[in-house]
Amino acid sequence: MSIENNQLLRFTTAGSVDDGKSTLIGRLLYDSKSIFEDQLKAVESVSRKKGNNCVDLALFTDGLRDEREQGITIDVAYRYFTTPKRKFIIADTPGHIQYTRNMVTGASTANAAIILIDARHGVVEQTKRHTFIASLLNIPHLIVCINKMDLVDFKEEVFNTIVQQFVEFTSKMIIRDIRFIPLSALLGDNVVNKSQNMDWYLDAPLLHTLETIHISSDVNKIDLRFPIQTVLRPQSKEHPDFRGYAGRIASGVLRVGDTVIIMPSGFASTVTGIQGPKESLKEAFAPMSITVTLKDDFDISRGDMIVRPNNVPDTAQDIEVMLCWLHRNPARTRAKYIIRHTTNEQKAIIKEVIYKLDIQTLSRNLEDSQIDMNDICKVRIRITKPLMVDSYRVNRITGSIILIDESTNETVAAGMIS
Template identity: 70%
Template structure:
């Protein structure tokens, strides 16, 4: 299968404090030689001063420790690295229950979630919680790394038991692709290099799995959705009659000559040109940012959506959504907020809290209407104008939104549209 060398893969790590996330990320960076030599030398010196025989791999990701000790809140740490086969962004998310909101925001754009399990502890409540969030966010691929296999004598039986336990509860979740890899981040087994201690495992190491994972099929290529961010009206003589609608293609493919509908007005036209910097393109696709011109003079503004006339999203002022409450101040039913959906911002109101979810047991709590920080629940929401939307399951970009407190301008919730 052909892999685009320039293709970016976003991954999120999840695990409890002692599961070895920092060591795993450090091993990935160190063994793939994705760290500058001066950084390696500095960390090697620090490791020696602390009495380590080798390199303390956790130091590669704990560079923000000083800021944490100074009382600065760091929500999600992002790591960037590149191999000859692919580019990566790692969202290193906190694992505690009080940081559920941090995992939701850090993993919201991920292609892959890496969930760490301590081989000595097996599947625990945090494992189920992280898996539920991965399912809620519709992350297409989950890699379950059973870590610290060196501490259970690289036992195949221990690994197989954990796989069985995980498959038992994950069958209820909406995750398309789950893979299992036994690793020792500390010793380097099956992270970048194949393990000599686990010859019974016939799969690929973690890095090879990430480098060869096919993710282009995860994109929605059917539903063409283009959210207008701004209208381009250059004042230069050669462009005096130019009127382009600039924005990002959220999903699907656009070609010159396509018949399109402008929402919410409902006017139709055809695509005249698709412009990308100084070039004109015959076609463009997600996630490209382009400027589209139309054959007809139609009033189009920020927040409008250009879609294929034969494939339109839903339009509604009332809908259900799953939300994660992000703010310290609890949600107030009937209170007014601003909703930002793609490039469209307007007023909204929470009509009802249908239920909350116990994300450790997956049980619904229907007799509690209070949404507090880190709570996840289903709500009914009403907006002042129609929202052009798809369900989150079908389209992560037109199915997601945020709620903003109008008084403080703080983002208070992240939502995923159900209907």
């Protein structure tokens, strides 16, 4: 199989400050020979100037450090590399607590998450925060890399203690697959090659795990959800009455001849045609972008949704959402925000804070209704017009929302519908 046909794995990296994340990614790129020669020479030169006897692996990924010192906003750095077995996109997010919101961005499309833990410190608050966000975003695979094992003499009991801490903390979460790898990113133990210093660890190193982990599609293939993005009415002599409904299928399959329901109106019609980017199609499926024609001429507009008659989403004007607050300014209950859900955009208010989550204990604080940056809470949102929604765990696309400050147009929160 050629490299061009290799599967693509998207994974995010998260860890507390100075857990060695930059060194780990640098080691992964360096040992897998995924670094261009000119880039390698530049890093070797800088390493020598700094007085290092070996290549400073962190320099391969620390380009964002200078930006932070200059006051430039950091979002997520995406890094790409390929091995003979698989292609990879790394969503590299900053470790500082003030950038926790960036982990939400980086993890939102990930197939796997690497959670980095310093072997000297064990499970800390940022570990818990990042793990909970990964669980909240329904990431199927969690790879817990316990780094800096060289600083604890590669002791198996240290590794086992941290594994036990992590398992106890995640016992209340829904995570499908958790794997633990002891490693030293600085020395290369268990990153690309098996460690000679930890012969007690019998499983695969990190790269082999990434190359062989099962990539399961997060696309819902059962529930048809086709949010309308725009209505096409080209002025054409050949088709003077053409009316097409364009958008991207969020989930499910759509076929010519299917009976469908247009929501929120509830009118039924039949699919008469499906046009792809290049040709007419008999059927289309998520996440294809298509134009659909219907037998009946209804008043359909952006934000409406085509679904099946026996499988409709909830139509709700009040929704309960697990909210990650992303903005430096606190949330204002009863203040007006813009809510975006698929192609629909409405005005909304945070009607009620149901509870805030204590990341350390996963307990629910029912008294504190103040929502600050990086807070994770469950809220009830009131919308001016009903939305067609599903639970996030059933459908990532129709189960997610963002909130926007209508005065500044800044994104202030991301939410998963319960």
